[in-house]
Amino acid sequence: MVRSLQLFFLGAVFFFAFVFFSYLVHENLFTKIDFNTTVRLQDNIGRNWDREFSWFSELGSFEFMLIFLVLLFALLRKWVAGCIAFVLFGMLHVVELFGKYMVNHPPPMQFMLRTENMLDFPQFHVRAEYSYPSGHAGRAFFLSAILLVLLWQVKKFPLWIKVGLSGAIVGYDLAMIVSRVTLGEHWMTDVVGGALLGMSLGLLTSIFLVKTKNSS
Numbered sequence: 645m646v647r648s649l650q651l652f653f654l655g656a657v658f659f660f661a662f663v664f665f666s667y668l669v670h671e672n673l674f675t676k677i678d679f680n681t682t683v684r685l686q687d688n689i690g691r692n693w694d695r696e697f698s699w700f701s702e703l704g705s706f707e708f709m710l711i712f713l714v715l716l717f718a719l720l721r722k723w724v725a726g727c728i729a730f731v732l733f734g735m736l737h738v739v740e741l742f743g744k745y746m747v748n749h750p751p752p753m754q755f756m757l758r759t760e761n762m763l764d765f766p767q768f769h770v771r772a773e774y775s776y777p778s779g780h781a782g783r784a785f786f787l788s789a790i791l792l793v794l795l796w797q798v799k800k801f802p803l804w805i806k807v808g809l810s811g812a813i814v815g816y817d818l819a820m821i822v823s824r825v826t827l828g829e830h831w832m833t834d835v836v837g838g839a840l841l842g843m844s845l846g847l848l849t850s851i852f853l854v855k856t857k858n859s860s
Contacts, residue, residue: 647854651793651847658844662777665840669776669833670747678831682752685826691758697823698760704780704820706737709787716790725852729790732845736782739841744774749834751775756828778830781838784820788813789846793853 668674702708713733717726750773791813795806821835830838 648851651851651854655844655847655851658840658847662837662840662844665833665837666743666747666776669749669837674831674833678833681832682756682825682828685822686756686758686828689822689826694758694827695760697819697827700820700823701759701780701827701829704784706779706783709733709783712787720794722853725849728852729849732849733783733786736786736841736845737779740777740779740782740838743777743837743841747774747776749774749776749831751834752828752831759827759829775830775834777837777841778821778824778834779838780824781817781821781830781835782842784817785839785842786846786849787842788817789843790850790853793847793850797854 710733713726713729717723717729720726752775792810795801795809795813798806801809817839821839824830824835825832
């Protein structure tokens with residue numbers, strides 16, 4: 645029960661941080677920081693990384709993440725937690741769409757876009773009118789929160805394995821958010837907002853994983 649309360653508290657903190665941060669973005673307080681961050685990343689990360697970073701557009705897609713979640717909860721046989729996860733995963737996208745509708749925050753200019761079309765879908769190049777928050781960052785952090793909670797509940801793994809796998813998960817998240825900005829898909833504020841939203845809902849999902857594990 646203590647773990648569940650801790651996860652609920654952390655999830656609530658991240659969600660309210662997302663709401664407050666969204667207000668600041670709506671007030672255009674980070675416009676200069678957004679532009680400068682994108683320019684610096686694009687100047688310092690060569691175009692030879694564009695192809696590798698573009699794969700994160702596919703790895704962070706709704707379809708890929710949904711398939712991964714289905715396989716994860718099917719393997720775990722956590723049916724209640726799985727249902728909760730899909731509900732909150734859907735809520736993530738509802739909040740994302742609401743944010744794109746309510747927060748006046750256009751994406752980076754077209755000349756900054758460096759994404760390569762990896763799967764040759766014509767709709768790949770269609771861009772939304774507003775870009776806040778980043779759905780890719782939200783989905784990445786949603787999944788990572790769940791995986792980290794699951795990982796640190798496994799008693800059979802020694803500490804060095806847990807630390808190593810945690811580092812890999814965090815590394816994936818960092819690569820995701822850096823790729824979004826470097827490729828000109830999103831501003832820094834978009835990925836920060838998406839990360840806060842995804843982390844909050846991922847932690848709230850993990851409450852039911854902890855309960856299920858403790859009761860089994």
